[in-house]
Amino acid sequence: MDKEILRLEKVNKSFGGVHAVKDISMTIAKGELTAIIGPNGAGKTTIFNLISGVYKVSSGDIFFNSKSLLRFRPDQIVGMGISRTFQNLRLFNDASVLENVMTAMQQQQKYSFFEAVSHLGRWKNKEKATKERSMELLDRVGLADRYMQEAGTLPYGLQRRLEMARAIALEPELLLLDEPAAGMNAEEIEQLNQLILKIHSDFNLTILLIEHHMELVMKICPHIICVNFGAKIAEGTPNEIQNNKDVLVAYLGEDD
Numbered sequence: 302m303d304k305e306i307l308r309l310e311k312v313n314k315s316f317g318g319v320h321a322v323k324d325i326s327m328t329i330a331k332g333e334l335t336a337i338i339g340p341n342g343a344g345k346t347t348i349f350n351l352i353s354g355v356y357k358v359s360s361g362d363i364f365f366n367s368k369s370l371l372r373f374r375p376d377q378i379v380g381m382g383i384s385r386t387f388q389n390l391r392l393f394n395d396a397s398v399l400e401n402v403m404t405a406m407q408q409q410q411k412y413s414f415f416e417a418v419s420h421l422g423r424w425k426n427k428e429k430a431t432k433e434r435s436m437e438l439l440d441r442v443g444l445a446d447r448y449m450q451e452a453g454t455l456p457y458g459l460q461r462r463l464e465m466a467r468a469i470a471l472e473p474e475l476l477l478l479d480e481p482a483a484g485m486n487a488e489e490i491e492q493l494n495q496l497i498l499k500i501h502s503d504f505n506l507t508i509l510l511i512e513h514h515m516e517l518v519m520k521i522c523p524h525i526i527c528v529n530f531g532a533k534i535a536e537g538t539p540n541e542i543q544n545n546k547d548v549l550v551a552y553l554g555e556d557d
C-alpha cells in the first residue's frame with residue numbers, strides 16, 4: 302500500500318444502548334478514492350462524525366497522517382486537512398455561489414478582524430486573491446457561469462456541487478463526501494461521478510465517500526468497504542464486493 306493517510310483502529314461508538322460502530326478498523330492510502338457502503342442505519346455517517354471530531358469514540362483510535370485525532374475539535378481537524386460535506390446541505394442559501402466559496406476559503410486563511418482593519422491594503426489584496434481563486438475553483442466544478450446566483454435557487458444537483466466546492470476551498474488533503482448522490486436523478490449521478498473523478502485528480506485529493514447505493518460507487522471507487530449493523534463485513538475491489546456473499550445478504554430485502 303502507498304503511504305497511509307487515515308487509519309481507524311478498533312473504533313467503537315455507542316449511543317446509550319445503540320452500538321452504532323463496532324470494532325471498525327480500516328486503512329486508507331494517500332490519494333485513494335474509497336467508498337464506505339452499507340444499508341440504512343449501518344453506521345456510515347457515525348464513522349464520518351467520528352473522523353471529523355463531531356463525536357468522540359467510545360473506544361479505539363483514529364490516526365490522520367500518523368497523528369491521533371482523538372483530542373482535537375472539529376475545527377482543528379479541518380485545519381489539519383480533513384474537510385467534509387453533509388447529507389443535508391449546509392449552504393448559505395441567501396448568499397451568492399461565489400460568496401459561499403469565498404467564505405469557506407477565508408475561513409481557511411484565518412485572518413482576523415484586527416488584521417483586516419489594521420492592514421486594510423493587504424486585506425484588500427487578499428480579498429482580490431480569494432475572489433480569483435474562488436472563481437477558479439467554481440470553474441473547475443462547473444459552476445463559474447452561476448457565480449452571481451443565490452445558492453438557494455440553484456437546482457439541487459448544483460447545490461451539492463457547490464457544497465463540494467466549499468469543502469475543497471478548505472484545502473483538505475482528505476475529503477469526506479457524505480452521500481453525495483442523495484436525491485439526484487440518474488443523469489445528475491452520472492455527472493457527479495465524473496465530477497468526483499475530476500476533483501480527485503485535479504486537486505490531488507484522497508477521497509472517502511459514503512454511499513447507500515452500491516451500484517453508484519462500483520464505477521468510480523477501486524477500494525470499497527462495506528458495513529452492516531455497525532461492523533465491517535467486507536472490503537475489496539468492486540468485483541470482490543459485488544460477489545461477496547455477506548454483502549449480498551446485507552442488501553437483500555432492501556427495496557430502494
Ligand SMILES: Nc1ncnc2c1ncn2[C@@H]1O[C@H](COP(=O)(O)OP(=O)(O)OP(=O)(O)O)[C@@H](O)[C@H]1O
Pocket residue numbers: 316319320321339340341342343344345346347348513
Ligand atoms: N446521535 C445519535 N444518537 C443516538 N443514536 C444515533 C445517533 N447517531 C446515529 N445513531 C444511531 O446509530 C446507528 C447508525 O446510524 P448512522 O446514521 O451512522 O447510519 P448510516 O449508515 O449513516 O445510515 P443512513 O444511510 O440512513 O444515513 C443508527 O441506529 C442510528 O439510529
